Amino acid sequence: MRINAKMLTAAIALAVMAMATASAQITQEQLQTASDEQLLRQWTRELSHDEFGGRKPMTPYEDKTVNYLARQLQAMGLEPAFGDSWFQPFEMISVTAKPVGSGLPVSGKKKTELRYPDDVITWTTRATEIIDLTKVEYVFCGFGINAPEFGWNDYEGIDVKGKIVVVMVNDPGFYDSSLFKGRNMTYYGRWTYKFEEAQRQGAAGCLVLHNTEAASYGWHVCVNGHLSDNLGIYNPDTHNADELAVRGWLHEEGFKKLFFAARMDADRALADAKKPGFKSFALNVSGDVKMNVTYDIKKTRNVGAILRGSGHDGEAVVFCAHWDHLGIGKADEHGDTIYNGAADNASGMAGALLVAKKFMQMPKPRRDLVFIFPSSEESGLFGSAYYCNHPAVAMEKTVACLNFESIGPAELTRDVVILGGGESDLDHYYVAAAAAQGRYVYFDNDNSDGWFYRSDHYNFVKKGVPAVVLENGHHPVDVSKPNKYPMPVWYHKPSDEYHDDWDLSGTLSNVNLIFSVGLSLSNNSR
Ligand SMILES: [Zn+2]
Known part of the structure; x- marks a missing residue:
């Protein structure tokens, strides 16, 4: 079939539209007007779009992902965490x-x-x-x-x-x-x-x-x-x-x-x-x-932003969400080869971005806030390991690491699960923040599967910085609405994709919980 001029124009218009939906960044105006849930949805959807190719480090999709994050942090008015750069490059062998x-x-x-x-x-x-x-x-x-x-x-x-x-x-x-x-x-x-x-x-x-x-x-x-x-x-x-x-x-x-x-x-x-x-x-x-x-040997980058607090004592609270995922690989039973990583960890990045946005819209906290998006978590927690040896704020001055890992989708629950509790007074902050939401904390101390050691927060723990893992609760508020996307269904599969019917009510309440823990930590005199 020959293509006439009219068809070509239509094709270009379609292509432009597709590009616009996929690469759109949330504008400064949208940041002011959109609801928290809309922002959470949009960031998760965009960062897990096929255009991001599963966000594998050291591929062209890395540029796309890290630039997206830097532009969003800039639009919010944060400062780069690494001198005048949003990026912390390091080499992997x-x-x-x-x-x-x-x-x-x-x-x-x-x-x-x-x-x-x-x-x-x-x-x-x-x-x-x-x-x-x-x-x-x-x-x-x-x-x-x-x-x-x-x-x-x-x-x-x-x-x-x-x-x-x-x-x-x-x-x-x-x-x-x-x-x-x-x-x-x-x-x-x-x-x-x-x-x-x-x-x-x-x-x-x-x-x-x-x-x-x-x-x-x-x-x-x-x-x-x-x-x-x-x-x-x-x-x-x-x-x-x-x-x-x-x-x-x-x-x-x-x-x-x-x-x-x-x-x-x-x-x-x-x-x-x-x-x-x-x-x-x-x-x-x-x-x-x-x-x-x-x-x-190839170069990759962590992304980081900082909000300077009013206290000037050089202490900081770190928020963390790895940007990388598994990229393009073996096809699943539907022929899908893109490991989108919507839950793991576009949802976590969206949560960290939302917390950053909330802090930018209120009076400055006393302590500095560092937002770090590590590379190469999936292959062995390398980005956070590098950050912890070359931190924007010294580890001795980092009061806690609040990590966002695979937080969506999740239904609203009466409880919230904390792994790795009992090691620091950070536990009390979670208990207080959950109570303020009318929820309770279930401290899960069964770590026989070693799960507590398998995300970025653990590199901070190794340096003596308090951190726990937050997971969605087991006790739904509405028992008739169970989570349609439980973790075993999508974990490290091409089917880890964003859907508009994702229930983000539980995710949002967990993000709010982490935000309020961060707010207390950033203002207290601990
Ligand atoms: Zn992950």
Whole structure:
């Protein structure tokens, strides 16, 4: 079919209209006149539009997303958080490490080989062409935990410098409910902690012993997650040479082989390591580790704005909502390939923007308010980790982090759920703010799934900044109107899309709750 001039004009008009709806920013006028719910809806809809391509960092969709946020913050009258910039750039490294040979040869009293990938999987986050360790010694360090508050130090009295430490996943509470926090895994149980601590101790490498129950996922997850594209923050000064040369997961069969080479009793070592007073020990086994490494370094950006308070004491309350999601990927059963991330986390960004707008329309609070939109949350909380090491306001002066994570859609509830309570007096602020809304707080202290460690607020907690996780309540006001979009339906799927029939009444009440917690925190003399 030939296209005539009239059809072409119509086509252009349609295209222009489509662009206008998708890329529209909320104007200053709309900011004044639109209702809170309208704003929440519009920001969520726009930021999760197909045009944003699932907001994957380090793609052209990053530019679109971060510019959108910066323009909205500017329209509200906030100041950039990073000098004269809305953006905090940092570099990410993506590393693929291919082992040389069929495995890790080890020898002690006996010789054996830890085979890839049935016995062991290794990688690195260093920017280098090759990892080549010769005759490196292996040390068994129990859980690899140094936790003064629990009176537990697996590194006491043992020198692991330049050695490979082998540590168990999870923490002692998993096996003995009187230790640590019982089945509620502490951060010491996470595999990421194991690497952080091994690095602090000066180890060359760290292999985490897998166990399906203690890890809560199978061996294939460990292997598939690390065969290629291992991510980390890139430090251009050190090229990450200050990080562990070798990171890895060790299968239980590999662990047995290692103890076979040492002619030591693996089962007894595991049993002893679960008891207080355990002493880590050298296996008197050593071996070479050789990997060919390829890597890619790319820049990404956090977005941040600041509202300077009237107090001038340099203290701040941080509001946080990650901007990134999973991008374009594997099609779902409907052929949809765009992971829009409407709930996760366009809804969170919309909540943070709404709180910023509310603060701009009232007298200045005493403390500064920082609004931070981290990149690369989904791939490992990297943006917030970078921010916490390079904050707009020092961590010691940051009184709390209020994080917005996947807050919509949600029906109105009588309760609100708080994860990670009981650690600071922040709890009282939530209780008071909920009571003022005629709601109550349910403190959910079951963190056996480790959920509390899986969003940006946790990087603040690691720096000693109080933060809890807010979730929608379980007790609907109107029981005849259950949430049509519960989380298991959309979590990390292309179907995480905005719909006009989204119930945002609960979301709005949670945003208002966070706003009033923020308002109290920004004006009190705590
Ligand atoms: Zn998220």
